[in-house]
Amino acid sequence: MTFPKEMQVVEIAAPGGPEQLRPSMRPLPRPGAGEVLVRVVAAGVNRPDVMQRQGRYPPPAGASDLPGMEIAGEIVELGPDVSGLALGDQITSLLPGGGYAAYAIAAAPLCMHLPAGISMVEAAAIPETYMTVWTNLFERGGCKAGDTVLIHGGTSGIGTTAIQLAAAWGARVFATAGTPEKVRACERLGAERGIDYRTEDFVAVIRAATGGYGIDVTLDMVAGSYVQRNLEIAALEGRVVTISMLGGSRAEINMSTVLLKRLTLTGSTLRPRTVAQKAAVADAMRRNVWPLLAVGRARPVIYRTFPLAQASEAHRLMESSSHIGKIVLTI
Numbered sequence: 001m002t003f004p005k006e007m008q009v010v011e012i013a014a015p016g017g018p019e020q021l022r023p024s025m026r027p028l029p030r031p032g033a034g035e036v037l038v039r040v041v042a043a044g045v046n047r048p049d050v051m052q053r054q055g056r057y058p059p060p061a062g063a064s065d066l067p068g069m070e071i072a073g074e075i076v077e078l079g080p081d082v083s084g085l086a087l088g089d090q091i092t093s094l095l096p097g098g099g100y101a102a103y104a105i106a107a108a109p110l111c112m113h114l115p116a117g118i119s120m121v122e123a124a125a126i127p128e129t130y131m132t133v134w135t136n137l138f139e140r141g142g143c144k145a146g147d148t149v150l151i152h153g154g155t156s157g158i159g160t161t162a163i164q165l166a167a168a169w170g171a172r173v174f175a176t177a178g179t180p181e182k183v184r185a186c187e188r189l190g191a192e193r194g195i196d197y198r199t200e201d202f203v204a205v206i207r208a209a210t211g212g213y214g215i216d217v218t219l220d221m222v223a224g225s226y227v228q229r230n231l232e233i234a235a236l237e238g239r240v241v242t243i244s245m246l247g248g249s250r251a252e253i254n255m256s257t258v259l260l261k262r263l264t265l266t267g268s269t270l271r272p273r274t275v276a277q278k279a280a281v282a283d284a285m286r287r288n289v290w291p292l293l294a295v296g297r298a299r300p301v302i303y304r305t306f307p308l309a310q311a312s313e314a315h316r317l318m319e320s321s322s323h324i325g326k327i328v329l330t331i
């Protein structure tokens with residue numbers, strides 16, 4: 001197969017606003033050992049891309065400086081030492097960066113064949129959010145059938161995924177969001193009760209709805225003023241998993257709440273993990289999540305697509321927080 005020497009990309013010209021995302025041309029990358037070259041059809045947009053553009057979330061050492069942590073497309077070249085994948089395979093993959101491009105390098109163990117009935121646009125919206133939800137809500141948070149679960153940011157890409165997976169698992173789901181329309185969207189996705197955090201107190205709502213029992217697992221992307229309230233509404237032996245700090249990284253908490261209720265506070269980020277650690281999450285996805293996607297019990301919620309060259313518009317939309325679900329770039 002012959003490849004063009006150069007490819008269309010969107011790069012970060014300088015740390016700053018959405019206007020710093022600029023269409024450009026770059027040499028085609030070549031796959032190394034254990035890697036494949038993917039012709040990208042669609043690339044998911046994630047809030048960490050916005051933080052990277054602002055200069056607040058640098059890519060890990062050795063990763064592409066281009067934004068983009070998830071893609072779907074077709075394998076067009078295999079590097080040495082790749083097994084289980086073939087030219088022409090349609091895959092979706094988690095990347096450490098480099099997704100805002102017509103071609104991208106993916107680690108072979110992180111390439112997941114498209115689930116049945118899932119389009120390229122939907123597939124591009126899966127790796128970053130689903131793997132983050134899997135490893136945090138289920139692996140760290142131990143979410144299981146019958147648990148009460150609280151998802152903050154219920155209509156974010158992460159939130160829409162977490163609500164669906166927790167509900168599919170048989171959990172009772174509560175979710176917070178910032179408008180009545182978003183609250184209704186949380187409930188359509190499987191939340192028993194969406195909570196408008198601008199007009200309602202999630203601690204009081206959940207206490208009443210659970211007869212005082214509280215929450216077994218909380219997935220929190222807000223932190224700040226939410227931290228102590230997460231502890232207050234936690235059930236005995238509850239787990240609170242923090243994945244971001246949109247509301248601030250510092251909080252004052254009452255440790256007696258942690259001791260008396262035997263709580264676990266934890267958190268993690270996916271991006272700095274090794275390929276082997278991410279591959280373990282990808283394996284768990286193939287076993288546990290792919291069957292749900294194949295029968296439609298979970299499905300990425302696509303809010304809007306933009307052509308790659310309009311990535312700055314996609315970031316403006318994400319920063320407006322008016323979206324429900326995922327924003328995807330198409331190439």
Ligand SMILES: NC(=O)c1ccc[n+]([C@@H]2O[C@H](COP(=O)([O-])OP(=O)(O)OC[C@H]3O[C@@H](n4cnc5c(N)ncnc54)[C@H](OP(=O)(O)O)[C@@H]3O)[C@@H](O)[C@H]2O)c1
Pocket residue numbers: 045046047048128129132153154155156157158159176177178179182221222242243244245246247268269270271318321322323325
């Ligand atoms: N730890 C990890 O490995 C990992 C991986 C991926 C993403 N993340 C994090 O998870 C979060 C969600 O990512 P995403 O791509 O799903 O984002 P997203 O779709 O842009 O959603 C973020 C949502 O959070 C809500 N929100 C609540 N408090 C907010 C605040 N103080 N400022 C801004 N938004 C606030 C907003 O909805 P409302 O209108 O309801 O407020 C907003 O729509 C991000 O913070 C991201 O950095 C973590």
